[in-house]
């Protein structure tokens with residue numbers, strides 16, 4: 001089990017990839033919030049495995065069964081609990097992996113810490129993002145009703161970049177990019193890497209519109225701190241930045257500072273290098289997040305490893321059903337993680353401990 005505690009919301013994820021189920025409990029959502037289960041199911045379908053040749057062939061329905069917290073289409077104010085069954089498990093795909101860790105996966109650290117390597121990655125699996133998306137999907141609906149929109153797209157895969165600005169949702173597209181021609185080039189690159197027994201990584205852009213100024217707090221309570229913690233919980237995420245992020249390190253203050261201006265009586269900034277966050281608190285400008293996802297560790301090419309029991313070097317040949325690129329299915333996971341933190345910040349606004357001068 002793994003728990004994320006916000007100021008108002010508390011999310012626990014549980015289960016393992018090759019166990020009977022994965023699931024979540026989410027506490028802190030107010031009562032009487034309408035929930036559209038069809039919209040939630042559409043959202044979960046964007047992450048679900050087995051829907052495209054660009055994904056793992058493991059096919060799961062990913063239909064959550066709610067045990068509590070939602071009744072007659074609204075939240076009850078109680079803890080929300082949901083379970084998703086695992087129905088397409090093939091643990092025989094992992095015969096030699098109980099003592100030989102896959103390079104790049106959590107097998108080695110699982111063995112060091114817990115003394116075992118579980119088939120399918122156990123609790124480390126990307127499968128745990130299914131219940132994350134249940135919680136985040138509910139939060140997205142709450143945010144949307146309050147005028148807050150979370151947009152996202154694949155910014156790059158391997159060496160292929162998307163083109164154009166992210167101004168409209170891409171979630172209706174099978175491949176969530178702005179420029180479909182670039183999307184086709186990305187899909188070709190993924191299939192080529194797969195044919196070579198290899199995998200690709202990439203970058204996801206997430207932009208949040210309509211967020212009021214004043215959410216978050218300093219230091220550990222900052223939106224950057226909280227968002228990063230949730231985003232890094234997505235397996236295979238290796239980088240998160242905000243606004244100009246790492247690129248800001250190459251700019252001068254005069255280039256990186258966002259000048260303030262007035263627009264119909266509202267304070268705005270004329271640029272947004274800070275990504276909509278100053279001092280951990282939202283400025284009211286769009287939130288700009290980029291998330292780097294590493295190439296899938298489980299690849300078909302032979303790799304060097306070590307038999308941890310015999311303590312002998314060995315060569316590993318991984319079989320099984322793996323995503324040749326995690327990025328397309330990680331896009332809704334990024335939206336879910338962001339929505340969870342922003343929903344917590346919104347529901348907690350004004351309720352947090354006072355951070356002013358003593």
Ligand SMILES: Cc1cc2nc3c(=O)[nH]c(=O)nc-3n(C[C@H](O)[C@H](O)[C@H](O)COP(=O)(O)O)c2cc1C
Nearest residue numbers: 105106124125126235236237297298322323326329
């Ligand atoms: C949606 C999703 C799908 C994933 N699919 C695979 C996969 O098919 N094969 C694999 O080896 N890793 C996959 N991963 C990544 C591993 O779970 C991850 O690399 C591993 O748990 C180690 O964690 P780390 O990369 O964060 O260190 C996936 C991750 C996500 C979020």
Ligand SMILES: C=C(O[C@@H]1CC(C(=O)O)=C[C@@H](OP(=O)(O)O)[C@H]1O)C(=O)O
Nearest residue numbers: 049056058120121125126127320321322
């Ligand atoms: C099942 C999902 O993705 C899995 C994530 C995963 C991993 O190592 O993270 C490895 C694969 O597991 P298996 O070998 O059991 O097919 C993916 O299919 C899912 O996302 O729902």
